[in-house]
Amino acid sequence: MAAELDLVVRARRAIVDGEERAVSVGVADGRIAVVAGLSEPPAAARIVTLEDDEVLLPGLVDTHVHVNEPGRTEWEGFASATAAAAAGGVTTILDMPLNSVPPTTTVEHLRVKQEAARGQVRVDVGFWGGAVPGNLGDLESLHRAGVFGFKCFLLDSGVEEFGHLDPGAFALALEETARLGALMIVHAEDGSLIDDGALDGVRYAGFLASRPRAAEETAIGLVVDRARTSGGRAHIVHLSSAGAVPLLRAARAEGVDVSVETCPHYLTFDAEHIGDGATELKCCPPIREADNREALWAALDAGDIDFVVSDHSPCTAELKQRGAGDFGAAWGGIASVQLGLPAVWTGARGRGRTLAEVVGWMASAPAERCGLAHKGRIAVGADADLVRFAPDDSFTVDVARLRHRNPVSAYAGRRLLGVVRETWLRGATVDDDAPRGRLLERGRR
Structure with missing residues (x-):
């Protein structure tokens, strides 16, 4: 085997099997062929030795990315999104079925998405399907076409071409995904509890009041109930309210197949420090108070939150600043696929968590839940998707140096810990001049 190795990466520090240790990782034909001790590296055509201040990580898996191409490519495209992902140590993304036009709600639309991505992607890209009113009969064909599951909204999605499911339609869709064995991922907020009357122009307090914790918690209760009765597999995206954690914990204890993610911005920011007019921090559900943020960290520590992904949801600067800082008018979404790892590592280390835990939350756990056993x-x-990471180095976020399409970031000017120095995709350094990412299908390598 040694004679056939293309590359060996030697690291005094590497995250392997949930712990940090010294290893030599041998790569052949884009896959990891051997994991050996540091002192006896196998022979290879090329040997790379990490510096003493670097840690070898598996490539991160971000299962919540809105690329928006085609249709809204001016918001984000496959070339820019995947370049940003690679710069942030992310080697696999799953693209959400909105806000592109068309949305990924039929096999025909999926093929349009795949054709738009082909030849542009710097990292590997898979696709979610969408569950919307009127496409119940399309779910099986999308499942067979290789989508990784289905995304639905329980309230207005914000774009007219991707409608939301009422409780009855959601129950039917979950019964169908249960029959297929597919994962249903849910934007869980109850629209009847959203209070647009609380919006107060540029005041963040008004925006926060308009989307109370009860809206999330009530909707999550509906998801749990329908998952229980259908036997379906459900996943809650972008949890912001820690008040839903006891409900989710109890449901899982009784055997309901429901998982949950949160996002770097909910673990980093707090409502008390969001200034009026700071619409770069608008997202739905909203960033809540500091005590809620700390409760989310505690839930991660306890295993009640399964993983952390970006919900990279970019738009143009004009849309983000629409209304001159009016929280009711501005687009909601935070572009962060490049910054997720340093943002989470900064918060984790400050709270005594380890880099191995961060890798679990951002690589192995999302890969496992979404059927990507060869990733993370x-x-x-x-797959030999690897990251050279300097955990003690730091940087100040400069929007001009971010790789996503529009220079808007909630993290602008923030000092973050941890620098990605190199990203390998299947054993080769990610190179903008030679996009080598693949389009992934569920169940196929």
Whole structure:
């Protein structure tokens, strides 16, 4: 085997099997062929040794990215989104079925998405399907076409071409995904509890009041109830309210198949420090108070939140600043696929968490839940997606240096810990001049 290795990466520090240790990782044909000790590296055509201040990580898996191409490519496109992902140590993304036009709600629309992505992607890209009013009969064909599951909204999605499911339609869709064995991922807010009357122009307090914790918690209760009765697999996206954690914990204890993610911005920012007019921090559900943020960290620590993904949801600067800082008028979404790792690592280390835990939350756990067994880990047989990471280095976020399309960031000017120095996709350094990312299908490698 040694004679056939293309690359060996030697690291005094590497995250392997949930712990930090010294290893030599051998790569052949884009896959990890051997994980050996540092002192006896196998022979290879090329040997790379990490610096003493660097840690070898598996490539991160971000299962919540809005690329928007085609249709709204001026918001974000496959070339820019995947370049940003690679710069942030993310080697696999799953693209949301909106806000592109057309949305990924039929096989025909999926093929349009795949054709738009082909030849542009710097990292590997898979696709979610959408569950919307009127496409119940399309779910099976989308499932067979290789989508990784289905995204639905329980309230207005914000774009007219991707409608939301009422409780009855949601129950039917979840019964269908249960029959297929597919994962249903849910934007869980109850629209009847959204109070647009609380909006107060540029005041963040008004925006926060308009989307209370009860809106999330009530909707999550509906998801849990329908998952229980249907036997379906459900996943709650972008949890912002820690008040839903006990409900989710109890449901899982009784065997309901429901998982949950949160996002770097909910773990980083707090409502008390969001200034009026700071619409770069508008997202739905909203960033809540500091005590809620700390409760989310505690839930991660306890295993009640399964993983952390970006919900990279960019738009143009004009849309983000629409209404001159009016929280009711501005687009809601935070572009962060490049910054998720340093943002989470900054918060984690400040709270005594380890880099191995961060890798679990951002690589192995999302990969496992979404059927990507060959991603997110340093193990024999896995894809050789690797990251050279300097955890003690730091930087100040400069929007001009971010790789996503529009220079807007909630993190602008913020000092973050941890620098990605190199990203490998299947054993080769990610290179903008030679996009080598693949289009992934569920169940196929």
